Amino acid sequence: xxxxxxxxxxxxxxxxxxxxxxxxxxxxxxxxxxxxxxxxxxxxxxxxxxxxxxxxxxxxxxxxxxxxxxxxxxxxxxxxxxxxxxxxxxxxxxxxxxxxxxxxxxxxxxxxxxxxxxxxxxxxxxxxxxxxxxxxxxxxxxxxxxxxxxxxxxxxxxxxxxxxxxxxxxxxxxxxxxxxxxxxxxxxxxxxxxxxxxxxxxxxxxxxxxxxxxxxxxxxxxxxxxx
Amino acid sequence: xxxxxxxxxxxxxxxxxxxxxxxxxxxxxxxxxxxxxxxxxxxxxxxxxxxxxxxxxxxxxxxxxxxxxxxxxxxxxxxxxxxxxxxxxxxxxxxxxxxxxxxxxxxxxxxxxxxxxxxxxxxxxxxxxxxxxxxxxxxxxxxxxxxxxxxxxxxxxxxxxxxxxxxxxxxxxxxxxxxxxxxxxxxxxxxxxxxxxxxxxxxxxxxxxxxxxxxxxxxxxxxxxxx
DNA sequence: CGAATACTTGATGAGACTCAAGCGCCGTGG
DNA sequence: CCACGGCGCTTGAGTCTCATCAAGTATTCG
Numbered sequence: 001x002x003x004x005x006x007x008x009x010x011x012x013x014x015x016x017x018x019x020x021x022x023x024x025x026x027x028x029x030x031x032x033x034x035x036x037x038x039x040x041x042x043x044x045x046x047x048x049x050x051x052x053x054x055x056x057x058x059x060x061x062x063x064x065x066x067x068x069x070x071x072x073x074x075x076x077x078x079x080x081x082x083x084x085x086x087x088x089x090x091x092x093x094x095x096x097x098x099x100x101x102x103x104x105x106x107x108x109x110x111x112x113x114x115x116x117x118x119x120x121x122x123x124x125x126x127x128x129x130x131x132x133x134x135x136x137x138x139x140x141x142x143x144x145x146x147x148x149x150x151x152x153x154x155x156x157x158x159x160x161x162x163x164x165x166x167x168x169x170x171x172x173x174x175x176x177x178x179x180x181x182x183x184x185x186x187x188x189x190x191x192x193x194x195x196x197x198x199x200x201x202x203x204x205x206x207x208x209x210x211x212x213x214x215x216x217x218x219x220x221x222x223x224x225x226x227x
Numbered sequence: 228x229x230x231x232x233x234x235x236x237x238x239x240x241x242x243x244x245x246x247x248x249x250x251x252x253x254x255x256x257x258x259x260x261x262x263x264x265x266x267x268x269x270x271x272x273x274x275x276x277x278x279x280x281x282x283x284x285x286x287x288x289x290x291x292x293x294x295x296x297x298x299x300x301x302x303x304x305x306x307x308x309x310x311x312x313x314x315x316x317x318x319x320x321x322x323x324x325x326x327x328x329x330x331x332x333x334x335x336x337x338x339x340x341x342x343x344x345x346x347x348x349x350x351x352x353x354x355x356x357x358x359x360x361x362x363x364x365x366x367x368x369x370x371x372x373x374x375x376x377x378x379x380x381x382x383x384x385x386x387x388x389x390x391x392x393x394x395x396x397x398x399x400x401x402x403x404x405x406x407x408x409x410x411x412x413x414x415x416x417x418x419x420x421x422x423x424x425x426x427x428x429x430x431x432x433x434x435x436x437x438x439x440x441x442x443x444x445x446x447x448x449x450x451x452x453x454x
Numbered sequence: 455c456g457a458a459t460a461c462t463t464g465a466t467g468a469g470a471c472t473c474a475a476g477c478g479c480c481g482t483g484g
Numbered sequence: 485c486c487a488c489g490g491c492g493c494t495t496g497a498g499t500c501t502c503a504t505c506a507a508g509t510a511t512t513c514g
Contacts, residue, residue, distance in 0.1 A: 068372055071454050076372045091361025096368065126357070133360035134318025140367045141323065145295055145303045147374040148414030152502070179461065187375030189503055194462055211461060211510090227298050379470070406493065419470060421494055438479095438493060 035109035040101035046088070048098045053090040055109040059083050062105020063176035066097040067184065077185040079139065080177060082166055089132065103176045147187045150226070155186040156196045157225040160206065164216055173214040262336035267328035273315075275325045280317040282336040286310050289332020290403035293324040294411065304412040306366065307404065309393055316359065330403045374414045377453070382413040383423045384452040387433065391443055400441040 035055060040046055046057065049068060064081040078097055081087050087099055146158055159182065163173045175182070183190045197214075200206045205222060207215040216222065262282060267273055273284070276295060291308040305324055308314050314326055373385055386409065390400045402409070410417045424441075427433045432449060434442040443449065 068368070070372070070376060074376060076375050078368055078371065091358045091365070096365055126354070130357045130360060131318045133357060133364060137360060137364045137367060138318070138323055140364060140371060141295070141305055144305065144367060144371050144374055145297070147371055148303050149297060149301060190461080191463085191504080192502060195502095198462070416471060417493080418472085418495085422470095425494070 035111060038107045038109060040105050040107065042101055042103050044101050046099040046101060046107065047095050049095055051095045053088065053093055053095050054112055056086060056088040056090075056112060057099075057110070058086045058108045060106040060108060063102040064099055064105060064107075065102050065177065065181060065185075066099045068097055075184045076187070077181060078143075080163075080181075080185065086132070089129075091133075102181060150186075152186075152188055152192050152196045153200070154225045155188060156182075156193065156200070157222040159186060160214060160216060161219070161222055164219075171216045171219070173216065175212045175214060179211075262338055265334045265336060267332050267334065269328055269330050271328045273326040273328060273334070274322050276322055278322045280315065280320055280322050281339055283313060283315040283317075283339060284326075284337065285313045285335045287333040287335060290329040291326055291332060291334075292329050292404065292408060292412075293326045295324055302411045303414070304408060305370075307390075307408075307412065313359070316356075318360075329408060377413075379413075379415055379419050379423045380427070381452045382415060383409075383420065383427070384449040386413060387441060387443060388446070388449055391446075398443045398446070400443065402439045402441060406438075 037060070038046075038057075040062075046064065047053075059081050061083050064085075064087060065077050066079050066081065066087060067075050067077040069075050079087075080102065081099075088095060090096060146155055150158065160173060163175065164170055167173055177185075179190045179193050182188075183193045186193070188196075197206070197208060201208050203221075205216075205218045207217055209215060264287070265284075267289075273291065274280075286308050288310050291312075291314060292304050293306050293308065293314060294302050294304040296302055306314075307329065308326075315322060317323060373382055377385065387400060390402065391397055394400055404412075406417045406420050409415075410420045413420070415423075424433070424435060428435050430448075432443075432445045434444055436442060
């Protein structure tokens with residue numbers, strides 16, 4: 001039962017690294033386990049690094065960021081989560097990252113204890129949880145590659161392509177996050193992000209309809225950056 | 228046979244992130260699954276990105292690096308593996324990283340198919356595999372933090388502390404890897420690595436007994452870098 | 455309309471990269 | 485035994501990218 005639903009949800013979604021489509025999965029389980037539907041305003045904290053990992057969450061609408069903070073106040077954003085993505089899932093008992101609402105968002109909470117019961121009861125689900133962890137891992141490794149090796153233009157290009165792939169349109173990207181968020185995701189400063197985007201617009205690679213609406217005019221040029 | 232060796236190697240080591248101590252657990256399973264003991268000379272490839280993930284491996288002796296290659300020939304090293312560590316474990320059917328011997332090393336191969344049978348048969352094992360994946364994830368996220376935010380000195384400092392924590396001595400670090408490997412791990416150039424180490428020696432933070440033998444003279448100074 | 459916030463743009467400088475020698479260690483061979 | 489390369493590492497000089505500091509513009513909201 002829960003399994004077949006899980007498969008259906010899976011097929012209906014494209015894979016974008018951090019998504020856990022399969023979780024859409026056990027509706028029976030959701031009835032049993034789904035906590036309240038929560039709402040967070042933009043920039044509200046959902047949980048902090050170090051908090052007890054009592055629940056994990058599925059994003060219904062809006063955008064969420066997961067991040068770590070450094071002692072000097074700076075921030076490294078680990079990932080942006082889009083609707084359908086699941087986050088806050090931990091191997092241990094505490095959260096290793098903070099999660100914050102980028103925009104207003106709606107979230108369903110799942111109790112952790114229930115999940116463990118599911119894992120114990122159904123090894124196919126267990127394998128899917130494992131597979132989720134491995135997807136996250138792969139995405140994080142790609143992120144490392146970008147952070148370690150890319151120029152500002154390469155980082156911004158990869159970021160825009162990632163957002164385009166995960167969004168609805170292949171050429172129009174609606175950025176829910178601020179320049180500061182982008183900077184903290186890519187290991188750059190806000191000024192460099194801004195300058196690089198302006199530069200790309202001057203070159204005709206992209207168009208900035210508004211600061212948050214980007215049109216990819218020359219997708220090829222962006223892809224060639226990281227070639 | 229290989230089993231007792233495996234367990235011995237396992238028990239003799241502390242946890243350092245990527246280790247999979249729990250594997251020591253099912254000795255019966257190891258008897259059934261342990262493949263041949265393999266030997267690789269320094270700089271030999273163990274598997275390449277894209278290869279079928281038929282097996283995963285446990286490192287018995289020596290040091291291994293896992294990495295990705297970029298089109299321009301550059302390399303990002305994902306992790307260094309020390310004896311006791313397990314690697315080559317994948318969610319999908321192919322390897323997402325290459326693995327290469329840093330020094331001469333001895334490795335035990337485990338068949339993947341058998342592993343899946345174990346997961347199906349024993350949910351405790353399944354949970355441990357999941358937990359392993361989450362450890363890797365955590366380590367990789369920390370690596371991202373370093374790559375995205377650190378100065379050269381911060382990166383080198385963190386690297387030395389990591390190696391010291393994982394090694395036998397708290398103050399003497401034996402580097403199995405070349406400067407190039409370190410550079411590719413930290414997202415720096417070989418020259419910057421060299422210069423930074425020299426600088427640290429001039430300041431009395433470390434001593435370079437030989438190019439590969441580092442003594443941490445002022446651990447505190449290194450820790451304060453990333454404060 | 456004014457104030458706050460987010461973003462862009464410019465000038466400058468620091469840090470890391472690039473290019474280019476130079477050193478030191480080893481193994482080889484004369 | 486020492487000369488010779490080869491290789492890995494270090495060091496130096498110059499350049500370039502990106503961070504920093506500092507305005508200035510746009511957009512939103514009261």
